[in-house]
Amino acid sequence: MKTMEGNNQKTVLITGASNGFGMEFAKLFAKDKYNLVLVARSGDRLRELGFSLQDQYQLQQVCIVQSDLSQPESPQEIYDELKQKGIKVDVLVNNAGVGVHGFFHETELDRELELIQLNITSVVHLTKLFLKDMVARNDGKILNLASIVSFMPSPLMSVYAASKAFVLSFTEALQNELKDKNITITALCPGASDTNFFKQADAENTRAANGPLSSPEEVAKDGYTALMKGESRIVSGMMNKVQAGASNILPDSALASTMRYQMEEKPATPESKL
Numbered sequence: 321m322k323t324m325e326g327n328n329q330k331t332v333l334i335t336g337a338s339n340g341f342g343m344e345f346a347k348l349f350a351k352d353k354y355n356l357v358l359v360a361r362s363g364d365r366l367r368e369l370g371f372s373l374q375d376q377y378q379l380q381q382v383c384i385v386q387s388d389l390s391q392p393e394s395p396q397e398i399y400d401e402l403k404q405k406g407i408k409v410d411v412l413v414n415n416a417g418v419g420v421h422g423f424f425h426e427t428e429l430d431r432e433l434e435l436i437q438l439n440i441t442s443v444v445h446l447t448k449l450f451l452k453d454m455v456a457r458n459d460g461k462i463l464n465l466a467s468i469v470s471f472m473p474s475p476l477m478s479v480y481a482a483s484k485a486f487v488l489s490f491t492e493a494l495q496n497e498l499k500d501k502n503i504t505i506t507a508l509c510p511g512a513s514d515t516n517f518f519k520q521a522d523a524e525n526t527r528a529a530n531g532p533l534s535s536p537e538e539v540a541k542d543g544y545t546a547l548m549k550g551e552s553r554i555v556s557g558m559m560n561k562v563q564a565g566a567s568n569i570l571p572d573s574a575l576a577s578t579m580r581y582q583m584e585e586k587p588a589t590p591e592s593k594l
């Protein structure tokens with residue numbers, strides 16, 4: 321942790337800040353002078369990012385928490401560490417998440433159980449811990465990373481899409497519970513984007529990963545703007561908005577067929593076969 325004199329700024333905790341959207345969120349919050357708590361497994365990457373943002377924007381406090389959120393004890397450990405350091409979290413960004421690509425009967429169960437722990441359980445656990453404090457202060461903001469696949473079943477990414485349907489449903493239920501409080505909770509629903517996500521999920525050869533991709537900067541900006549306005553849900557990108565709209569009309573079986581096509585491997589081009 322690096323601290324400068326005085327500390328009257330607000331603090332954001334961002335999970336999965338070492339890469340992709342999370343890294344872009346860190347830049348946006350830093351630009352607006354938020355103190356940062358950056359969480360991920362890659363401590364070196366977090367330190368490099370956090371301390372360069374601290375220098376660039378003269379942030380009062382940057383706290384690096386190297387943690388594996390697929391371990392059940394991690395959310396409580398993070399919360400306890402921050403309490404012990406006297407750090408109050410004003411904004412929570414539940415961003416860390418992974419995918420697993422493949423037919424469910426062929427993929428490794430352990431990877432999918434880790435996915436559920438990270439994408440669902442750690443989000444519930446962190447939200448439980450930090451939301452209680454926000455309610456006690458009647459002040460706070462939460463951003464949860466859902467997805468365009470929150471709206472549709474996704475063959476070949478079945479557990480991932482189900483985890484994101486959970487995140488959206490969970491977020492929207494809490495919005496109602498919190499409607500009379502000075503606390504907002506926002507769901508960000510991006511489509512396929514140019515981050516490490518597809519590679520990590522073993523999905524880099526799919527049509528989705530090789531089609532048009534949103535830039536992480538744009539997605540994070542959309543999420544940041546919606547969060548700051550206290551909006552309930554933001555689908556990032558025009559085509560994704562159309563796709564989310566179509567999910568209200570088309571039967572789930574048709575959506576599943578479309579998603580299966582997207583998640584299948586892109587056939588090799590004649591050139592690459594040579």
Ligand SMILES: NC(=O)c1ccc[n+]([C@@H]2O[C@H](COP(=O)([O-])OP(=O)(O)OC[C@H]3O[C@@H](n4cnc5c(N)ncnc54)[C@H](OP(=O)(O)O)[C@@H]3O)[C@@H](O)[C@H]2O)c1
Binds near residue numbers: 359362387391438
């Ligand atoms: N990219 C897309 O197409 C897309 C679309 C819709 C939604 N999303 C969602 O957006 C979120 C961010 O993904 P991204 O696209 O930015 O992917 P990314 O580039 O792979 O970044 C994922 C981040 O999560 C962290 N992470 C992964 N496993 C973790 C673990 N066990 N414990 C702690 N941190 C962990 C990674 O850091 P370490 O490896 O250092 O731990 C990294 O910082 C995810 O929830 C994803 O589901 C992505």
